[in-house]
Amino acid sequence: xxxxxxxxxxxxxxxxxxxxxxxxxxxTTTAAVVKAxxxxxxxxxxxxxxxxxxxxxxxVAYAEEALVVRKAAGKAARIxxxxxxxxxxxxxxxxxxxxxxxxxxxxxxLWANAPKGSCALHFDTGxxxxxxxxxxxxxxxADLRRLQPVLVMxxxxxxxxxxxxxxxxxxxxxxxxxxxxxxxxASLANSSGCYLxxxxxxDLTRPGLALYGGTEPPEKVKLKPGVMLEATILATFKGxxxxxxxxxxxxxxxxxxxxxxxxxxxxxxxPRAGANRLTGWLQGNPCPVLGRVSMDMMTLDVTDCxxxxxxxxxxxxxxxxxxLEAQAAACGTLGYELLTGLGPxxxxxxx
Numbered sequence: 001x002x003x004x005x006x007x008x009x010x011x012x013x014x015x016x017x018x019x020x021x022x023x024x025x026x027x028t029t030t031a032a033v034v035k036a037x038x039x040x041x042x043x044x045x046x047x048x049x050x051x052x053x054x055x056x057x058x059x060v061a062y063a064e065e066a067l068v069v070r071k072a073a074g075k076a077a078r079i080x081x082x083x084x085x086x087x088x089x090x091x092x093x094x095x096x097x098x099x100x101x102x103x104x105x106x107x108x109x110l111w112a113n114a115p116k117g118s119c120a121l122h123f124d125t126g127x128x129x130x131x132x133x134x135x136x137x138x139x140x141x142a143d144l145r146r147l148q149p150v151l152v153m154x155x156x157x158x159x160x161x162x163x164x165x166x167x168x169x170x171x172x173x174x175x176x177x178x179x180x181x182x183x184x185x186a187s188l189a190n191s192s193g194c195y196l197x198x199x200x201x202x203d204l205t206r207p208g209l210a211l212y213g214g215t216e217p218p219e220k221v222k223l224k225p226g227v228m229l230e231a232t233i234l235a236t237f238k239g240x241x242x243x244x245x246x247x248x249x250x251x252x253x254x255x256x257x258x259x260x261x262x263x264x265x266x267x268x269x270x271p272r273a274g275a276n277r278l279t280g281w282l283q284g285n286p287c288p289v290l291g292r293v294s295m296d297m298m299t300l301d302v303t304d305c306x307x308x309x310x311x312x313x314x315x316x317x318x319x320x321x322x323x324l325e326a327q328a329a330a331c332g333t334l335g336y337e338l339l340t341g342l343g344p345x346x347x348x349x350x351x
């Protein structure tokens with residue numbers, strides 16, 4: 001047994017989440033976003049599991065990531081590279097059969113003179129991050145149509161806020177773009193966009209975090225945790241009333257409590273902002289973190305489950321009990337950052 005923290009990546013749950021999201025919009029292609037090494041969980045293993053489940057369309061950020069997914073997902077998969085091409089990579093897109101997402105006029109000009117492969121067009125409808133302008137002239141649109149894109153797409157700004165009027169405004173703007181490319185499939189919905197209804201689904205949806213158990217889905221959508229993060233109890237001891245816990249004495253005990261120190265800290269990707277807010281779970285019992293999160297350790301109050309708190313026992317920090325979004329909120333961040341921030345010494349185990 002190792003004392004180091006480990007993350008059990010439940011590829012079967014991730015595949016089930018893809019099936020759940022796919023069932024929301026019959027007749028629409030459901031892709032999988034596996035950029036950033038499948039949000040820190042291992043792109044090769046995750047993509048292979050999704051391929052077996054039936055997913056044939058993947059999105060990554062960089063061409064280098066796409067090569068990993070190509071090997072795992074097979075020759076038949078379509079792989080979109082979101083950040084677009086650069087000079088010197090053009091033959092790679094052709095040889096590995098990658099689809100370049102073009103999001104600027106410079107991209108379009110580069111692609112027009114490139115060894116031919118497939119491309120998609122990304123339009124900005126409100127994010128102001130990447131994207132071709134939504135108000136292009138008919139001549140500009142005609143030039144883009146000559147590139148024979150296989151997809152036109154945009155990205156929702158506030159899909160996690162269903163009542164935000166920005167969603168409807170973006171859909172209206174995107175409808176005009178889709179109408180300008182009547183023979184080309186269209187895509188707007190990210191993970192939370194999948195919950196906004198049929199009008200946002202178009203021809204292809206692009207769930208990412210939801211695959212791994214994140215987002216706040218509606219009651220009817222049941223997602224499973226994609227990963228269980230556990231840390232080992234290193235020591236247990238009695239904390240006396242009036243004494244302080246951790247660096248800076250950030251927590252003072254008001255009464256005698258049973259404490260346990262676990263081997264998990266900010267070097268493993270747990271934000272220091274989780275001090276006095278984060279919760280570990282031991283045998284289904286919540287154990288609040290007391291004091292600061294340090295580099296390699298944190299201290300828990302295990303008074304209510306002292307019989308289970310023994311050196312070597314494993315404490316859950318993500319999983320069935322420790323929900324991703326709740327833990328992220330306790331750290332003042334998002335599920336995206338908590339997952340992708342898991343450090344290299346957190347051992348990934350696949351189940």
